[in-house]
Amino acid sequence: MDTHSSSSNLYQAWDKKSQLAASELNSTNTPLQTRNxxxxxxxxxxxxxNSQGISxxxxxxxxxxxxxxxxxxxxxxxxSSQYGISQSASDLSLDTNTLAYQSQVAKACGVSTDSRILRFNSEPPTSDNFDFKKIYKTQTKPTARLNNKRRILANPERVLDAPGLTDDYYLNLMDWSVDNILAIGLDTNVYLWEASTGEVKSLCEAPNGTTISSVKWSDDGSYLSVSTSNGDIQIWDSQTNTKVRTMTGRQSRVSSLSWNNHILSSGCRDGAIWHHDVRIAKHKVAELISHTGDVCGLKWRSDGALLASGGNDNLVNIWDIRSSVPKFTKSNHTAAVKAIGWCPWQLNLLATGGGTNDKHIHFWNTTTTAKLDSIDTGSQVTSLIWSKNYKEIMSTHGFPNNSIVIWSYPSLDKIVDIPAHDSRVLHSAISPDHQTVATVASDENLKFWKLFEVVNTGAKMSELKQDVSVTKNSKAGIASQLGSNRQDKIHSQGNQSINTPTSSLGFGRNGSSMIR
Structure with missing residues (x-):
């Protein structure tokens, strides 16, 4: 109790002193009065x-x-203090010119102006900027890319019987016209197969004791040239199924044929190449002598200026239409050269393939005569076909692979290798739309492969149709020339047409269809 009373007395004394000091300050005229x-x-x-009623x-x-x-x-x-603070803060901000200069410098140096100097992890996405609708959106672009992706089937689209096919590497017994008609020589007969309808008909039969050695369509598809083992060459009208003329004079088998407008060139077993003008009676207008072996490969360039030939003497000759001597000769192959292919998009590019002892494909620049590149295929090369749709080249092979191989150009990478037949592939031909390839082998099977299918069927398909129509129109006039200048005896022959289902037809020995 004594302690509490003493502290209370001290507090009252201190309070009185403070009140006395405050009253003295108010009564005295000092600077503190103004401050207070x-x-x-x-x-x-x-x-x-607001203190009403309170005294x-x-x-x-x-x-x-x-x-x-x-x-x-x-x-x-x-x-006033708040205003001063706001003014000082605004003075620290940069003007627009300075900001523009800094942004340009940062852009030139590749530095982000709104990023930290040391950043070890990426910033997490903010919920305000994240679009949750993306989760439910369908990705259409990858799907479209997959749909446009090219697929090469390893199985044939169709298989037909080809009984009686002569197993001879040096012959050329199959060709496909711009009118979509496939011609094939089987032993002593020539058959036509219309791809659009599936109709098969027997066109002609070789004379007694002879066999078919080569067939070749004219550029416009109006006429089919057929050579036989006795050296004769027949020309047939495919629309009327009649023989227009027979050109004789060769003493040995004609193994290869190639058209250049009204000039038909033929390669013979004796190594000679003849130019036949089908408009006149004396059809032989030139003879090219350079090969010493069977001329098994023969092909004109699309513009008709150069002719490429390959023979069993392992040589490749390039001939100018204005000369009877080779423009140049190549001896790089070590086996017979049957496979010859001119590039459709580069006229001076030629590909040649060698036989069993060579197995190489060589690429030539016919302007400079230089060898551009080569491929060791590891197998006998029997034919070459260029694809202008995909800028590729297809090769067919004999022993030991019996395959179809597609190569990219100019990289020469192997795109696909298809085991095509049970025996060596002897001949190949491409459809007029440049999408389907037909191959025939000594196993007597004729197979159709969709190797160069055009995925986008809009502009490309119209382009292909235009190419076919241009080819037909540019070569028009052969029919009238042949009709007005026939001097040889014309033979006509009736032909039997056979209508069978497309999926089950084949070529019979007597003109009948073979059901598989």
């Missing part, structure tokens, strides 16, 4: 106006006006 007047409590007037003594109001630990402030100075 300036820094008086801003809530003092507000409290006085207080001067000493109580004066005691509520001050505090030892909270200084008094003038409201005007607070407002």
């Amino acid at each position: 007047t300036v820094f008086k409590d801003p809530l003092d007037g507000f409290l006085k106006k 207080s003594s001067p000493s109580q109001s004066q005691k509520n006006q001050y505090d030892r630990f909270i200084p008094n402030r003038d409201p005007g100075e607070i407002t």
Whole structure:
């Protein structure tokens, strides 16, 4: 009790002293009076106006006006201070010219202006910017890419019987016209197969004691040239199924044929190449002598300026139409050269393939006579076909692979290798739309492969149709020339047409269809 009373007395004494000191300060004219007047409590007037009915003594109001630990402030100075702070902050911001300069420098240096200097992880996506609809959207572009992706089937689209096919590497017994008619020579007969209808008909039969050695369509598809083992060459009208003329004079088998407008070139077993003008009676207009072996490969360039020939003497000759001597000769092959192919999009590019002892495909620049490249296929090369749809080249092979191989050009990468037949592939031909390839082998099977199918059937298909029509129109006129200048005896022959289902037809020995 004594301790509590003594502390209370001390507090009362201290309070009286503080009140006495405050009254003395108010009565004295010192600078502190002005300061106290300036820094008086801003809530003092507000409290006085709103304290109705409450009376207080001067000493109580004066005691509520001050505090030892909270200084008094003038409201005007607070407002001016806030304005000064805002002005100083705005002075620190850069003007537009400086920002533009900094952004240009950062862009040139590859630095992001809104990124930190040290960043070890990428910033997490913010919920405001994340589009949750992306989760439910269908990705159409990858699907379209997959649909446009090319597929090469390893199985044939169709298989037909080809009984009686002569197993001879040096012959050329199959060709496909621009009218979509496939011609094939089987032993002593020539058959025509119309791809659009599936109709098969026997066109002609070789004379007694002879066999078919080569067939070749004219550029416009109106006429089919047929050579026999006795050296004769027959020309047949495919629309009327009649023989137009027979050209004689060769003393040995004609193994290869090639058309150049009204000029038909023939390669013989004795190594000679003849040019026949089908418009006149004396059809032989030139003889090219350079090969010493069977001329088994013969092909004119599309513009008709150059002729390429390959023979059993392992030579490749390039002939100019204006000369009877070779423009140049190549001896790089070590076996017979039967496979010859001119590039359709680059006229001076020629590909040649060698036989069993060679197995190589060589590429030549016929302008500079230089060898551009070569491929070791590891197998006998029997034919070559270029694909202008995909800028590729297809090769067919004999022993030991009996396959079809597609190579990209100019990289020469192997795209696909298809085991095609049970025995060596002897002949191949491509459809007029450049999408389907027909192959026939000594296993007596004729197979159709969809190797160069055009995925986008819009502009490309119209382009292909235009190419076919241009070929037919540019070569028009052979029919009238042949009709007005026939001097040889014309033989006509009736032919039997056979209608069978497309999926089950084949070529019979006597003109009948073979059901498989």
